[in-house]
Structures are given as structure tokens and as C-alpha cells.
Amino acid sequence: MGAMKTAVRRWRRGARDLGMSTAEYAVGTVAAAAFAGLLFKVVTSPDVRTLLLGIIKRALQLG
Numbered sequence: 001m002g003a004m005k006t007a008v009r010r011w012r013r014g015a016r017d018l019g020m021s022t023a024e025y026a027v028g029t030v031a032a033a034a035f036a037g038l039l040f041k042v043v044t045s046p047d048v049r050t051l052l053l054g055i056i057k058r059a060l061q062l063g
Contacts, residue, residue, distance in 0.1 A: 042048055 043052070
């Protein structure tokens with residue numbers, strides 16, 4: 001009987017952490033999406049786009 005009580009206590013203790021890990025994944029996903037959006041805006045800006053195209057053109061001319 002004592003083993004059953006111990007198992008239930010451990011299960012309850014572990015069950016509290018389940019929602020917390022899900023929330024951490026959600027925050028991480030939102031942060032990754034925000035970073036991807038910011039990176040997309042930077043890479044597609046006219047200045048950076050011109051710079052990247054220049055680098056690619058020079059690399060293709062060397063080959």
C-alpha cells in the first residue's frame with residue numbers, strides 16, 4: 001500500500017511539469033517565428049539584397 005502512495009505522489013509531481021514544458025515550447029516557437037520574420041525583413045531589404053546579389057555575381061564570375 002505504501003508503494004502505491006509513493007507512486008501516486010511521484011506521478012502528481014511529474015504531472016505539474018507537463019504544462020510547463022508545453023508552455024516553454026510555445027514560447028520558443030513564437031520566439032523562433034519572430035526571429036525568422038525579422039531575418040526575412042533584413043535579407044529582403046534593398047541594401048542587403050543588392051549586397052547579396054553582388055556577392056553571388058562575383059562568385060559566379062570567378063568560377
